[in-house]
Amino acid sequence: MYTLLKKDKNTEARLGKIITSHGEVDTPNFMPVGTSASVKTLTPQDLKSVGTQIILSNAYHLLLRPGAQIIENAGGLHKFMNWDGPILTDSGGFQVFSLAQLRKIKDDGVEFQSHIDGSKYFITPESIIDFQKVLGSDIMMVLDECIPYPCEHDYVNIALKRTIDWARRSKKAFILGKKSTTRYASRDTRYELFGIVQGGAYPDLRKQAVKQLIDIGFDGYAIGGLSVGEPTELMYETLDATINLLPDDKTRYLMGVGTPQDIVEAVSRGIDIFDCVVPTRNGRNGTAFTAEGLVKIRNAKYKNDYSALDKNCDCECCKNYTRSYLNHLFNVNEILGLRLLSLHNVSFYATLMKNIQRSIEDGSFIDFKKSILDIYEKQPLKRDLSSI
Numbered sequence: 597m598y599t600l601l602k603k604d605k606n607t608e609a610r611l612g613k614i615i616t617s618h619g620e621v622d623t624p625n626f627m628p629v630g631t632s633a634s635v636k637t638l639t640p641q642d643l644k645s646v647g648t649q650i651i652l653s654n655a656y657h658l659l660l661r662p663g664a665q666i667i668e669n670a671g672g673l674h675k676f677m678n679w680d681g682p683i684l685t686d687s688g689g690f691q692v693f694s695l696a697q698l699r700k701i702k703d704d705g706v707e708f709q710s711h712i713d714g715s716k717y718f719i720t721p722e723s724i725i726d727f728q729k730v731l732g733s734d735i736m737m738v739l740d741e742c743i744p745y746p747c748e749h750d751y752v753n754i755a756l757k758r759t760i761d762w763a764r765r766s767k768k769a770f771i772l773g774k775k776s777t778t779r780y781a782s783r784d785t786r787y788e789l790f791g792i793v794q795g796g797a798y799p800d801l802r803k804q805a806v807k808q809l810i811d812i813g814f815d816g817y818a819i820g821g822l823s824v825g826e827p828t829e830l831m832y833e834t835l836d837a838t839i840n841l842l843p844d845d846k847t848r849y850l851m852g853v854g855t856p857q858d859i860v861e862a863v864s865r866g867i868d869i870f871d872c873v874v875p876t877r878n879g880r881n882g883t884a885f886t887a888e889g890l891v892k893i894r895n896a897k898y899k900n901d902y903s904a905l906d907k908n909c910d911c912e913c914c915k916n917y918t919r920s921y922l923n924h925l926f927n928v929n930e931i932l933g934l935r936l937l938s939l940h941n942v943s944f945y946a947t948l949m950k951n952i953q954r955s956i957e958d959g960s961f962i963d964f965k966k967s968i969l970d971i972y973e974k975q976p977l978k979r980d981l982s983s984i
């Protein structure tokens with residue numbers, strides 16, 4: 597359940613709150629990606645220590661391994677992975693279209709082969725909702741057809757019709773379908789279902805998608821199919837064409853985004869939640885986000901640098917270790933290095949979101965946005981596909 601608390605005077609930025617059965621999420625907020633029921637190298641306690649309020653997990657990966665039965669026997673995904681905060685799961689659509697092999701798209705669902713062992717699966721909008729009920733996700737996503745960029749208008753139109761039909765069927769399955777198979781869910785457990793706006797880079801199709809999804813009615817609306825290789829300006833143009841058509845009283849989620857500069861740009865257009873592998877993947881690759889910009893810790897200039905990775909950060913990494921030691925850990929391939937940089941980056945993102953919330957609250961968001969752009973636009977980081 598989303599509550600809009602305040603709108604920024606100078607931009608479209610929104611301060612709000614999502615209330616779930618597993619706790620509240622202050623928005624704007626960022627979800628670290630826990631692909632296979634784990635935010636790589638980090639424990640749930642680590643995530644809490646840096647202020648993470650909600651995580652994302654991927655239905656596609658969990659469906660393949662360990663499968664529904666094992667998670668159901670564990671009592672759901674929260675218990676299985678020992679994270680008691682809110683969880684949003686994607687529908688698997690993005691991975692089916694980007695990772696799986698020998699895909700056959702049919703009107704009733706998608707047939708594909710696992711990218712791990714080639715075994716065959718057939719998923720439908722209904723089966724994916726049932727699976728997310730087994731997981732016990734606080735926020736579930738509808739199955740959608742993800743198209744590549746660039747893509748012809750005619751094909752995007754056909755794919756969009758299917759996506760809208762699937763959204764309608766997902767909603768029906770969410771409400772009327774097989775009762776939750778989660779034996780542990782109490783009657784009061786509240787779940788939410790989000791629709792996904794597709795339509796490629798075509799504003800007419802995006803607008804049509806928003807209108808049809810609002811007619812079906814969802815608890816929140818995600819904007820999908822962006823950050824898939826299109827130029828940055830096109831991503832913002834597409835966002836601009838659709839975002840103001842979304843209802844004020846529902847959560848707005850920009851899927852698979854992004855870098856600090858993408859986040860402040862999207863917040864200023866009215867986005868509430870984000871997910872991306874950028875902080876964790878870059879952490880494992882030795883790139884840290886700091887108040888002064890990117891730090892590539894493998895660089896020889898850090899060999900004799902005995903300062904903290906980010907002097908403004910009070911995470912376990914920055915409080916206890918030096919850049920010199922982190923540089924050493926990466927040079928000798930010690931796993932602790934991957935873990936400490938992942939932890940710091942997730943901490944940086946959690947703090948970034950808190951500072952965004954605070955600046956909307958006190959009316960200084962436009963200045964805060966500029967300060968982030970001043971630092972990070974000088975150091976462009978390749979945008980990355982989410983959730984793989």
Ligand SMILES: [Zn+2]
Nearest residue numbers: 909911914940
């Ligand atoms: Zn830190």
